[in-house]
Every structure is written in C-alpha cells, then in structure tokens.
Amino acid sequence: MRRFILYSRTGETAPFIGTLRNAGRLDIVYQCILMSMFASHAIRRDVEFHAFLYGRPNPPIHLTIDGGRLYDVRVDEETWRKILNETLSGAPHEGVGVKKEGIEPYAKSLDEVYVLNENGEDIERLNFKSPSFFLGDHVGLPNKFEKSLIAKGAKSVSLGKNKYLASSTIDIVNYLLDRKGV
Ligand SMILES: C[S@@+](CC[C@H](N)C(=O)[O-])C[C@H]1O[C@@H](n2cnc3c(N)ncnc32)[C@H](O)[C@@H]1O
Numbered sequence: 001m002r003r004f005i006l007y008s009r010t011g012e013t014a015p016f017i018g019t020l021r022n023a024g025r026l027d028i029v030y031q032c033i034l035m036s037m038f039a040s041h042a043i044r045r046d047v048e049f050h051a052f053l054y055g056r057p058n059p060p061i062h063l064t065i066d067g068g069r070l071y072d073v074r075v076d077e078e079t080w081r082k083i084l085n086e087t088l089s090g091a092p093h094e095g096v097g098v099k100k101e102g103i104e105p106y107a108k109s110l111d112e113v114y115v116l117n118e119n120g121e122d123i124e125r126l127n128f129k130s131p132s133f134f135l136g137d138h139v140g141l142p143n144k145f146e147k148s149l150i151a152k153g154a155k156s157v158s159l160g161k162n163k164y165l166a167s168s169t170i171d172i173v174n175y176l177l178d179r180k181g182v
Pocket of ligand 1: 115116117118119134135136137138139140141157158159160161162163164165166169
C-alpha cells in the first residue's frame with residue numbers, strides 16, 4: 001500500500017462553477033490524483049490519495065481516493081471536475097469520499113510517514129514497506145506542519161535538488177517504488 005497526502009491551501013470546499021483551476025487550484029489536486037491512481041489502462045489498486053482542502057468556504061475537507069474501490073473513471077480533466085464537484089455536493093462516487101477532517105489528526109493515525117522535500121534524504125537510500133508521503137501544493141507544505149511531522153518521527157525524503165510540480169513528485173515516487181518492487 002502506498003499513500004500520497006496533499007496539503008491544498010486553497011482548494012475550494014464546496015461545489016464550484018467553472019474550471020478546476022479557478023476553484024482554488026483544484027487542478028493541482030486533479031493532476032495529483034492522475035499521477036497517484038493511474039498507470040496505462042490501469043488503476044493502481046494498491047494506492048490511496050488524500051487531499052486536505054483548506055480553501056473557502058468550509059475548510060478543512062478531507063478528500064480520499066481509494067484505488068482498491070475506484071470505479072467508473074477516466075483520466076481527463078472534465079471527468080474529474082464532475083466527480084469532485086458531485087462529491088463536494090454530497091453525491092456518492094465509488095472509491096471517492098469527503099469528510100470534515102483536518103490534516104493533523106489524520107497524520108497521527110499513520111505509520112511509516114515521509115515528507116517530500118528537496119532537502120531531505122535521497123530516496124534511493126531508503127527502504128519502504130507501506131509508506132505514506134506528504135507533499136505540498138504550488139506554495140509548499142506549511143513549515144509548522146512539516147516540522148510537527150518530523151518531530152513525531154517522519155523522515156524527510158528528497159528526489160534531488162530540483163523543485164518539481166507536486167504531481168511530478170508523485171509520478172517519480174510511483175516509478176521508483178515500482179522499480180524497487182514495493
Ligand atoms: C511545486 S512544489 C512546491 C514549490 C514551492 N514553491 C516551495 O518552495 O516549496 C510542491 C511539492 O512537491 C514536493 N517536491 C518538489 N520538488 C521536490 C523534490 N525535489 N524532492 C522532494 N519533494 C519535492 C514538495 O513536497 C513540495 O511541497
């Protein structure tokens with residue numbers, strides 16, 4: 001099992017009109033879902049994706065995508081604009097859930113926690129069993145939250161000194177863990 005957990009500072013927390021981008025950069029959430037959950041013609045059944053949305057009007061919202069249960073989805077942006085909008089309206093979609101929860105209590109429930117940060121330890125030097133990776137949006141993880149994860153035993157892990165898009169980091173981690181057979 002792999003988990004990716006995105007901190008979205010501005011992702012809107014109610015049904016929205018218009019584009020994902022204009023809904024508090026929910027386009028970043030969509031891109032991260034894509035890179036977490038899909039291989040070519042396949043859903044990654046052993047992956048969960050979580051986004052914590054801190055945008056208006058009703059933060060925080062915990063969005064979960066469970067690869068083991070995900071059903072009736074495509075990879076295009078319009079499919080996910082509809083799914084996210086419907087889920088935020090309270091309509092069910094198999095494998096997709098929302099609840100009112102902040103990221104701190106959720107983080108406490110996890111073992112084997114990593115924080116993706118370019119200044120962390122080289123990912124190639126670590127061994128993984130059932131890892132959970134926290135990452136930031138276009139602004140990055142709030143410092144205070146990142147420090148609290150590290151203080152509770154999380155390891156900071158790096159993909160190198162270049163800064164990547166949030167979604168790219170997920171793609172790279174999936175690729176490296178696939179190669180390691182995790
Ligand atoms: C677009 S980056 C954030 C950029 C933001 N401007 C900053 O300075 O942190 C989004 C997230 O991807 C992850 N990330 C980006 N590059 C990385 C790297 N080289 N190694 C590990 N994680 C990385 C971090 O978790 C970061 O918060």
